[in-house]
Amino acid sequence: MSEEPASWARMVAKNELAEPLPRRWAHTQGVGDRAGRLERVLGHQAGLLTCAALLHDVGYAPRLAVTGFHPLDGARFLRDVHGADDQLTRLVANHSFALLEAEERGLREVLEAEFPLLEDQHLVDALVWCDMTTTPDGRPTTAEERVAEILGRYGxxxxxxxxxxxxxPEIFEAVARVEAALGAQPR
Structure with missing residues (x-):
């Protein structure tokens, strides 16, 4: 990863998602754009958030889908193929409360063992906000609309x-914390 991290992350995500999954790529670009809005809230961690936002769904790429659980598949790909930073792989693996989905899939212990949760709640919340306030087509939305859309799509x-x-409930709380931080920051 010799180039600028966000450029590298965008290139990796585009290479894996743009052709086989153009709608997922549109969502990914929108999530990355949302991350840019949090720079003043996150300061020096903004670059890490942008990379995680751009790579959070890379595990959906058909060639990477080993377990069928995209946070785990994506994090493993980033770690094993790209030698990505531990914080980045842990953010990707655990984005948007993935641990709860891992539990539903019988993969919680695997996810926890390989990619423990980050303790930085601001960074975790920020990625939730980016992902859960972006439509599948990459447009901004509310977390409530996004959850309803996911339920409608999957059942x-x-x-x-x-x-x-x-x-x-945890998604809505994380989004509220980020929006409160955005509101408290000078514009």
Missing amino acids: AESVVGRFIRRAS
């Missing part, structure tokens, strides 16, 4: 539906 009783229903 309430699917693995993803069960996960998103369990995670939604």
Whole structure:
């Protein structure tokens, strides 16, 4: 990763997602754009957030889907193929309360062992905000609309539906914390 980290992250995500999954690529670009809005809140961590935002869904790439659980597949790819930073791989692995979905899939212990949660709540919340306030087409939305869209797309009783229903209170709280921090910052 000799080039600027955000450029590298954008290139990796584009290479893996743009052609096989253009809608996922549109979402990824939107999530990356949202990360740019948090620079004044995160300061020196803004670059890490941008990289995580651009790479959070890379595990959806068909050639990377080993377990079928995109946070784990993506984090493993970044760690094993690209030698990515530990914080970055842990953010990707645990984005948007992925641990709860891992539990639904019987992969919680695996995810926790390989990619422990980061303790930096501001950074974790920031990635939740970026992901959960961006539509599948890359446009800004509310977390409530995003959760409703996910439920509609996957169905309430699917693995993803069960996960998103369990995670939604935590998603809404994380988004509220970020929006409060944005509101408290000088413009």
